[in-house]
Amino acid sequence: MLSSPGIGSGLDVSGIISKLMEVEQRPLTQLNTKEAKQQAQLSAFGSLKSALSSFQDSVKALAKPSLFNSFKATLADTTLATVSTSSSAAAGTHQIEVRSLAQAQKIKSETFTTTDTVIGSGSLTIEFGTYSGGIFTANAEKTAKTITIDPAKSTLADIRNTINEANAGVTASIVNDGNGNRLVISSKDSGLANALKISVNDTDGNHTDNAGLSKLAFDTSADGVRNMTETVAAQNAVMVIDGITVEKSSNTISDALEGVTFNLLKANPDTSTTLTIEKDKSSTEAAVKALVTTYNELEKTIGNLSRYDAANKQAAVLTGDSTVRMIQSRVRAMLNGNQSAAGGINSLSELGISFQKDGTLALDNNKLSAVLNDPDKNIAAFFTTQAGDGVTSVEGFASRLSELIDGMTRSDGLINSRMDGINSMIKGIGKQRDALGHRLEEVEKRLRTQFTALDTMIASMTQTSNYLQQQLANLPKIGDK
Numbered sequence: 001m002l003s004s005p006g007i008g009s010g011l012d013v014s015g016i017i018s019k020l021m022e023v024e025q026r027p028l029t030q031l032n033t034k035e036a037k038q039q040a041q042l043s044a045f046g047s048l049k050s051a052l053s054s055f056q057d058s059v060k061a062l063a064k065p066s067l068f069n070s071f072k073a074t075l076a077d078t079t080l081a082t083v084s085t086s087s088s089a090a091a092g093t094h095q096i097e098v099r100s101l102a103q104a105q106k107i108k109s110e111t112f113t114t115t116d117t118v119i120g121s122g123s124l125t126i127e128f129g130t131y132s133g134g135i136f137t138a139n140a141e142k143t144a145k146t147i148t149i150d151p152a153k154s155t156l157a158d159i160r161n162t163i164n165e166a167n168a169g170v171t172a173s174i175v176n177d178g179n180g181n182r183l184v185i186s187s188k189d190s191g192l193a194n195a196l197k198i199s200v201n202d203t204d205g206n207h208t209d210n211a212g213l214s215k216l217a218f219d220t221s222a223d224g225v226r227n228m229t230e231t232v233a234a235q236n237a238v239m240v241i242d243g244i245t246v247e248k249s250s251n252t253i254s255d256a257l258e259g260v261t262f263n264l265l266k267a268n269p270d271t272s273t274t275l276t277i278e279k280d281k282s283s284t285e286a287a288v289k290a291l292v293t294t295y296n297e298l299e300k301t302i303g304n305l306s307r308y309d310a311a312n313k314q315a316a317v318l319t320g321d322s323t324v325r326m327i328q329s330r331v332r333a334m335l336n337g338n339q340s341a342a343g344g345i346n347s348l349s350e351l352g353i354s355f356q357k358d359g360t361l362a363l364d365n366n367k368l369s370a371v372l373n374d375p376d377k378n379i380a381a382f383f384t385t386q387a388g389d390g391v392t393s394v395e396g397f398a399s400r401l402s403e404l405i406d407g408m409t410r411s412d413g414l415i416n417s418r419m420d421g422i423n424s425m426i427k428g429i430g431k432q433r434d435a436l437g438h439r440l441e442e443v444e445k446r447l448r449t450q451f452t453a454l455d456t457m458i459a460s461m462t463q464t465s466n467y468l469q470q471q472l473a474n475l476p477k478i479g480d481k
Contacts (some may be wrong), residue, residue, distance in 0.1 A: 017447050028436050035429045042422045044305045044317040048324065049408075049415045051301040056405040058290040063398035067287055068380035072280040073260060077273035082263045085277060089259025094275040097240035100267050102190035102251045105234035107198075107218050110227075111180025112156050119159055120202060120212030121151040126168045127197040128187065134222030139193045142169065149213060151203070156183060159216075170196070183216065187234065191249025195234035197224070237264055240272070281372045284379060288368060292353060295335070296360045302328050303359075323418045327408055334401055335361070343381030345371065348397075351379070 061067060069087040080098045112119070125146045129138040138144070145168035149159055156174060160183060163172040173184050187194045198218040202211075210227045218228040236247045239262070246256045254261040260277065305318045306325075318324045336355060338347050345351065352367030371377045384396040408414045 017444065020447060028433060031429050031433050031436065035426055035433075038422050038426050038429070040317045041321075042419060042426070045323075045415055045419050045422070047301055048305060048318075048327070051298040052327070052405055052409050052415070055291075055294040055298045056402055056409065058287070058294040059398050059402045059405065061287045062291060062383040063385070063396060063402060065380060065384045068284055068384070070280040070283050071259065071277055072282075074276045074278075075273060076275075077268070079266050080268060080273060081265050083275065084261045084263075085280075086259045086261075089257075089277055091278050093277070094242050094257065095240075095272045096275045097270070097272040098264055098267050099238040099240065099245075099269045100235060101264055102237035102249055103232055103235040104187045104190040105195050105230065106184060106186045106232040107196060107228040108175070108185075108231050109183040109215060109229075111177070111182055113180060115157040115160075115174055115181055116155050117181070118155050119149075119215060121149045121154045122203040122213045123148050123201040124163070124213070124216060125199040125201070126170060127199070128169060128189075128194045129197060130193050131195055131220050136197050136219065136221040136224070138197075142194075145169065154213075156181060159183065184231070185216075185218075185228070186232075189249070190235070190237075190251065192234050192236050193249060197221075198228070200225075239264065281369075284372060285365075285368060288351065288353070289363060292361045292363045295331075298331075299328075299359050299361075323414060327414065330404060330408075331401075332359075334404055343378030344376055345379065345382040351382075 066087050071085040071087070071089040071091065073083040073085045073089070075081060075083050075096065080096070123146050125144055127136075127138055127144040128142045129136050131137075145166060147163060147166045147168060149162060153159075153162060160172040160174055163170065163185065169188050171186050171188060173186075175182050175184050185196065185198070187196055196218060198216060200214045200217040202213045214225070215227050217225040220226055220230070236249055237251050237253065238245065238247050239253070239256070240246070241257055246253065248256070251264040252261065253264065256262070260275075302324060305316055306321060307316050308314075308319050309316075332355070335348055335353075348354075350367075351371055352364030353361055354364070356362050371379060381394075382396065383398040385399050386394045386396065406413065410416070
């Protein structure tokens with residue numbers, strides 16, 4: 001048995017088999033090339049679907065009525081407040097006056113030598129309410145909170161920490177004013193109804209003296225104990241809108257003028273400023289521009305995937321593909337057609353959107369602005385679905401265009417059906433490759449068997465030839481004696 005192919009015959013058996021197998025493998029190479037082409041088409045349709053989805057997002061934005069119901073508010077004196085609007089606002093002008101800002105009450109204790117000074121133990125009961133005519137009226141929306149001060153944790157710093165950990169609607173801090181350390185207690189919420197009342201249950205039994213924990217008592221009612229001092233008074237925000245006084249506990253006021261939220265910044269009593277509320281055309285302009293931009297990106301994607309390079313005689317991945325042509329023609333036809341829509345607008349060209357020679361869209365901003373400012377033109381009615389006779393509705397251009405794209409991009413749509421067909425072909429190629437690979441293994445096995453037999457036979461013949469030559473060389477030559 002020969003241990004290595006060709007050792008007996010001197011033939012390059014492995015090389016010969018390799019060359020023969022290259023010929024046999026040509027169909028496999030063709031299958032790989034075919035599969036690579038299908039994979040490239042699959043990727044191309046994925047890119048096309050992504051571009052269509054981006055375009056559809058901009059279309060859907062124009063289908064939302066809220067886009068056209070947005071308002072913007074401008075306050076002449078921007079130092080007084082910031083103003084924002086919602087879709088429930090109404091266009092108009094208003095005179096605004098900010099007389100006072102809402103404040104949260106702050107109170108301070110007497111001074112203490114250090115933060116480790118022991119104050120006293122017992123309990124603090126914190127309530128919120130309104131002081132009027134020497135009477136404290138509790139805030140019905142807030143529950144009183146009792147905080148226990150442990151004798152082992154009764155220093156100024158300990159009391160501060162205990163109050164903050166109690167989550168009682170106040171914050172406590174220590175301020176050193178140069179003469180000593182003061183405990184400052186602040187209501188978390190502003191407004192007159194959130195004024196503080198602090199009652200003390202001192203372990204020394206005397207709850208009204210200015211000693212021990214009673215140093216922190218604060219009640220400005222007629223019979224109350226006030227051992228702390230007010231530094232900032234509880235106060236409501238007061239503003240005047242068109243001569244009507246509005247008083248609120250917060251500087252953020254969203255229920256005074258419908259659809260308008262004020263964030264008051266500064267009081268300027270007896271001086272009014274003008275608030276102007278008008279339709280916000282910028283959001284509509286931005287949405288229309290996005291439609292043009294995303295369509296042009298779609299057109300660019302289609303061009304890259306299907307364009308034929310005549311100069312280099314090179315086709316793109318989807319050159320001549322009927323599905324791509326169908327998608328492009330359907331979208332173009334809808335964008336370029338007469339829509340017969342509501343709102344006094346019948347086509348995109350009336351909005352300044354028109355096709356260029358290269359197939360892209362261009363937007364005439366001046367033309368769009370003129371339509372937005374024309375009271376006889378209703379761009380919202382053109383793009384969005386409008387209620388009809390109460391039973392039916394008039395479908396807007398954006399809704400119809402989005403439905404068209406849906407038919408191309410949804411799971412059972414045009415593109416996915418095409419991609420399913422490509423995947424089926426790739427799967428079929430895989431099966432062919434597996435079958436061909438098995439056959440090639442058998443062919444190579446057969447060739448090795450045949451060449452091994454040939455090698456053995458030639459080796460045997462060579463051995464016989466050498467033996468005969470040797471025997472002939474040993475025969476007596478004629479004439480020898």
